[in-house]
Amino acid sequence: MTSTPAPGAVETPFVPSFGEVDTSRKLAIICSKGTLDMAYPGLVLANAALGEGIETHLFFTFWGFDMINKKTMGDLKFTMLGNTATHMPQGLGGLPGMTALATHQMRKTIADLGIPDVPEFLQQIVDSGGHLWACRMSADMQHLEMEDLYDEVEDIISASDFIEKTAGAQLLFI
Amino acid sequence: MPTTTIDGHEIHVDAEGFMTDPEEWTEVLGKSLAHQIGIELTDEHWRAIRFLRSDFHEQGETATLRRISVVGGIPTKQLFELFPQKPAKKLAYVAGLPKPHGCV
Numbered sequence: 471m472t473s474t475p476a477p478g479a480v481e482t483p484f485v486p487s488f489g490e491v492d493t494s495r496k497l498a499i500i501c502s503k504g505t506l507d508m509a510y511p512g513l514v515l516a517n518a519a520l521g522e523g524i525e526t527h528l529f530f531t532f533w534g535f536d537m538i539n540k541k542t543m544g545d546l547k548f549t550m551l552g553n554t555a556t557h558m559p560q561g562l563g564g565l566p567g568m569t570a571l572a573t574h575q576m577r578k579t580i581a582d583l584g585i586p587d588v589p590e591f592l593q594q595i596v597d598s599g600g601h602l603w604a605c606r607m608s609a610d611m612q613h614l615e616m617e618d619l620y621d622e623v624e625d626i627i628s629a630s631d632f633i634e635k636t637a638g639a640q641l642l643f644i
Numbered sequence: 645m646p647t648t649t650i651d652g653h654e655i656h657v658d659a660e661g662f663m664t665d666p667e668e669w670t671e672v673l674g675k676s677l678a679h680q681i682g683i684e685l686t687d688e689h690w691r692a693i694r695f696l697r698s699d700f701h702e703q704g705e706t707a708t709l710r711r712i713s714v715v716g717g718i719p720t721k722q723l724f725e726l727f728p729q730k731p732a733k734k735l736a737y738v739a740g741l742p743k744p745h746g747c748v
Contacts, residue, residue: 483648483680484646484661485677485680488730488734517747517748518747521709521731523729584714585748586710597719598724
């Protein structure tokens with residue numbers, strides 16, 4: 471049996487497919503670095519995933535703890551030392567004040583693009599529905615408690631708890 | 645450039661269905677576009693839409709969520725409530741603008 475459109479029938483409007491959000495997709499990002507330059511990849515990707523409606527969890531471990539430690543999170547640094555991608559002589563990076571200068575420059579470049587600093591970026595991620603978790607072993611190593619950490623960190627959990635929470639997630643280690 | 649007809653309005657759209665000519669947009673059409681993606685517009689939706697339109701007019705590109713919250717003064721949490729799951733793209737669609745290109 472064939473069906474022909476009734477006279478005057480309207481064609482189906484062409485609309486972007488927002489409705490087809492895959493609610494089973496999850497992203498887990500392990501943040502293990504405490505330098506300014508290595509803090510941003512995880513934050514940017516978490517923010518992007520949340521904007522696409524993907525459940526996102528960040529787990530802060532080892533040096534990544536500096537991103538959520540109230541004492542350090544606003545003061546992450548960038549150094550040229552050991553980073554050949556700056557394409558500057560390595561000896562230069564060791565001069566007094568060079569890390570402060572490089573940090574200042576990177577902060578300015580990031581701010582000029584309208585991208586928030588680390589504490590504000592974490593708040594944006596939480597406001598977008600993201601989850602922040604702190605690593606139990608790192609907390610023990612650094613003698614830190616929940617009160618030492620950024621207020622939006624949900625809990626200090628073990629590595630196995632994190633693995634359990636993020637069952638089926640795509641995982642990024644940074 | 646393909647066209648499609650929404651509630652009797654013929655509009656030019658890109659391969660994904662976003663409008664390509666902001667001048668073709670009207671508030672009446674905005675309401676129809678929102679309806680297509682299951683959103684009934686409230687005053688708060690309109691505040692976001694009007695900011696996005698005027699910011700696009702000034703900047704020549706669609707504001708990201710970050711810009712909508714910092715410059716437009718509409719909190720991120722609220723944007724996720726108004727335009728669930730994909731707020732930046734849904735808002736751009738309803739406002740008849742290209743989706744934002746910025747990362748943050």
